[in-house]
Amino acid sequence: MRRIRVMHFGLGPIGAAVVRQIAARKGFRMVGGIDIDPRKAGRDLGEVAGLGARLRAPVWADAATALEAARPDVVVLCTHSSLRRAAPQIAAALAARVPVVATTEELAYAVPQNRTLARRIDTLARRAGVAVLGTGVNPGFVMDALPIVLTAPCEKVHALRVDRVQDARVRRLPFQQKIGAGLSRAEFRRRVRDGSVRHVGLAESIHMIGDALGWKIDRVVDRVRPRVARRRVASRYLSVAPGRVCGIVQDGFGYEAGQVRIRLHLEAYLGATETYDMVRIDGSPPLQVKVIGGTHGDIATAALVVNAIPRVLAAAPGYRTMRDLPLPSFFRAGG
Amino acid sequence: MRRIRVMHFGLGPIGAAVVRQIAARKGFRMVGGIDIDPRKAGRDLGEVAGLGARLRAPVWADAATALEAARPDVVVLCTHSSLRRAAPQIAAALAARVPVVATTEELAYAVPQNRTLARRIDTLARRAGVAVLGTGVNPGFVMDALPIVLTAPCEKVHALRVDRVQDARVRRLPFQQKIGAGLSRAEFRRRVRDGSVRHVGLAESIHMIGDALGWKIDRVVDRVRPRVARRRVASRYLSVAPGRVCGIVQDGFGYEAGQVRIRLHLEAYLGATETYDMVRIDGSPPLQVKVIGGTHGDIATAALVVNAIPRVLAAAPGYRTMRDLPLPSFFRAGG
Numbered sequence: 081m082r083r084i085r086v087m088h089f090g091l092g093p094i095g096a097a098v099v100r101q102i103a104a105r106k107g108f109r110m111v112g113g114i115d116i117d118p119r120k121a122g123r124d125l126g127e128v129a130g131l132g133a134r135l136r137a138p139v140w141a142d143a144a145t146a147l148e149a150a151r152p153d154v155v156v157l158c159t160h161s162s163l164r165r166a167a168p169q170i171a172a173a174l175a176a177r178v179p180v181v182a183t184t185e186e187l188a189y190a191v192p193q194n195r196t197l198a199r200r201i202d203t204l205a206r207r208a209g210v211a212v213l214g215t216g217v218n219p220g221f222v223m224d225a226l227p228i229v230l231t232a233p234c235e236k237v238h239a240l241r242v243d244r245v246q247d248a249r250v251r252r253l254p255f256q257q258k259i260g261a262g263l264s265r266a267e268f269r270r271r272v273r274d275g276s277v278r279h280v281g282l283a284e285s286i287h288m289i290g291d292a293l294g295w296k297i298d299r300v301v302d303r304v305r306p307r308v309a310r311r312r313v314a315s316r317y318l319s320v321a322p323g324r325v326c327g328i329v330q331d332g333f334g335y336e337a338g339q340v341r342i343r344l345h346l347e348a349y350l351g352a353t354e355t356y357d358m359v360r361i362d363g364s365p366p367l368q369v370k371v372i373g374g375t376h377g378d379i380a381t382a383a384l385v386v387n388a389i390p391r392v393l394a395a396a397p398g399y400r401t402m403r404d405l406p407l408p409s410f411f412r413a414g415g
Numbered sequence: 416m417r418r419i420r421v422m423h424f425g426l427g428p429i430g431a432a433v434v435r436q437i438a439a440r441k442g443f444r445m446v447g448g449i450d451i452d453p454r455k456a457g458r459d460l461g462e463v464a465g466l467g468a469r470l471r472a473p474v475w476a477d478a479a480t481a482l483e484a485a486r487p488d489v490v491v492l493c494t495h496s497s498l499r500r501a502a503p504q505i506a507a508a509l510a511a512r513v514p515v516v517a518t519t520e521e522l523a524y525a526v527p528q529n530r531t532l533a534r535r536i537d538t539l540a541r542r543a544g545v546a547v548l549g550t551g552v553n554p555g556f557v558m559d560a561l562p563i564v565l566t567a568p569c570e571k572v573h574a575l576r577v578d579r580v581q582d583a584r585v586r587r588l589p590f591q592q593k594i595g596a597g598l599s600r601a602e603f604r605r606r607v608r609d610g611s612v613r614h615v616g617l618a619e620s621i622h623m624i625g626d627a628l629g630w631k632i633d634r635v636v637d638r639v640r641p642r643v644a645r646r647r648v649a650s651r652y653l654s655v656a657p658g659r660v661c662g663i664v665q666d667g668f669g670y671e672a673g674q675v676r677i678r679l680h681l682e683a684y685l686g687a688t689e690t691y692d693m694v695r696i697d698g699s700p701p702l703q704v705k706v707i708g709g710t711h712g713d714i715a716t717a718a719l720v721v722n723a724i725p726r727v728l729a730a731a732p733g734y735r736t737m738r739d740l741p742l743p744s745f746f747r748a749g750g
Contacts, residue, residue, distance in 0.1 A: 232722050237747075292742070368706070383568050
């Protein structure tokens with residue numbers, strides 16, 4: 081089987097994790113990277129991704145040059161959470177007629193304010209004759225695709241709730257910073273306001289679930305609060321004194337006609353006593369499904385991206401979501 | 416939206432459960448039934464299905480006559496577990512160019528000895544320009560589609576195990592009989608040999624998982640044992656004395672090159688202390704997912720069928736499985 085030629089656009093922690101996963105799997109060939117960081121461009125992809133081995137594939141600063149030179153079968157895009165910021169990069173790949181799998185949280189599903197942009201991407205993708213997918217562990221799986229699948233055995237669904245609770249001590253430092261660990265309460269509030277502390281994706285997951293289940297979600301509330309340490313709590317990287325913030329509690333509510341249909345509850349903080357994901361379906365039959373120990377965020381996001389690649393290559397051209405593609409699964413190349 | 420016209424082929428407990436679910440849902444119109452039982456043919460579908468209301472839709476004894484008279488958009492087939500026995504009924508629907516959603520366990524996935532037959536159905540379906548799907552709670556969901564989806568966040572999968580443990584006291588009498596409750600050990604063995612006591616579907620689930628994950632399953636072992644009551648145990652329908660059989664324990668093993676990759680473990684007996692489904696993925700990350708309280712068999716099988724109908728109508732012509740269709744979910748008709 082011909083190996084799938086992959087271009088890695090964005091070589092931060094997740095982009096680098098994708099490189100390392102692909103390096104360990106058959107069926108792929110990494111043909112290069114793209115990163116605006118001047119310290120990365122010009123170096124070898126394996127070196128930039130911390131692979132401990134050279135890949136004989138360069139990192140370019142410019143997308144068009146990279147795509148022209150390396151002729152990939154797919155672009156893995158791990159740059160921004162914001163669809164507005166990722167859109168020009170997606171457009172660059174589509175201009176070269178290359179399909180895209182992105183971790184762009186806002187691409188996981190088009191919320192109403194992003195629909196115009198999503199339609200533009202859909203048009204470009206159809207013209208290019210290739211598919212574009214946004215995926216990842218959350219949004220993309222734990223709080224949307226998985227609960228959606230779990231409604232398949234139901235004759236009725238009244239409401240749906242997902243809890244994702246994580247002890248952030250085992251996660252990487254940027255994650256611990258992203259959830260505000262170590263900040264004062266005032267700093268936390270400021271960071272929530274400027275958007276640098278918050279999980280992006282609850283509204284996307286809510287709309288994906290709503291559309292799957294036939295609910296007309298007319299209002300989404302996304303509320304962020306700090307989790308404050310009662311006693312000192314520490315990770316490898318950070319030590320948080322009592323009274324300071326050790327993480328985040330975030331709730332997304334999806335309403336249909338004044339009624340909460342969907343509640344997504346996220347807790348990620350240093351010192352959570354149990355890490356788990358839980359889906360509860362209020363329906364017939366009722367269902368309560370627990371991922372004991374949770375779904376590991378960093379491995380899972382990179383794995384969902386890699387596992388989606390063959391499906392995106394086979395998909396009908398256009399903007400696709402996890403709802404459209406055949407049953408997701410681990411992918412192992414044959415032979 | 417135009418309602419989907421449904422023909423119900425087979426009006427035993429599951430077929431009747433599908434009628435009752437569809438009666439409670441929008442977007443469908445039941446146009447008739449087909450059943451070889453002379454006590455059912457000629458009566459009203461609602462009456463035969465125990466709906467407590469007439470549907471003004473007749474039950475026919477003959478499939479071709481029914482399909483010609485009622486012109487359905489889809490046939491729901493709930494007759495036999497055996498693909499060989501269901502195949503002529505599927506062929507009758509395809510001869511009328513009507514897509515099929517079946518609970519036929521052996522249609523959930525084609526094991527090697529059924530591949531010729533499956534290919535024939537595929538050819539007929541393509542010629543008819545419609546799709547055929549086998550689904551249900553098991554096979555079709557709990558022991559195959561669900562564990563397959565749960566591998567999507569994995570970068571490696573070494574082995575997979577599913578446990579389905581059910582207290583059969585809450586299930587209907589035919590289910591309790593199907594698992595051998597009340598038999599002596601000798602009777603149980605005889606019924607296992609003649610095929611009337613056993614769960615059909617472990618081999619189908621094993622091959623579906625194996626193909627999804629890229630394992631070349633070269634051997635399947637399907638082992639049935641009795642569960643023997645240690646003390647008296649009773650349901651609404653049956654009372655089982657100590658020393659007699661209160662249910663079934665069945666294990667399916669899927670081997671690749673001498674190594675067990677897939678283990679499916681089923682326990683269904685009167686008096687199980689906990690009812691649950693558990694998926695364990697030995698991989699990176701490892702995953703352990705528990706359906707607390709289990710997935711209710713009778714509701715779930717009928718719901719999976721009903722929820723699959725719009726996907727089968729939209730699917731590419733041919734023989735399809737749960738692996739091919741877009742993300743399964745509860746389906747609610749708009750409007």
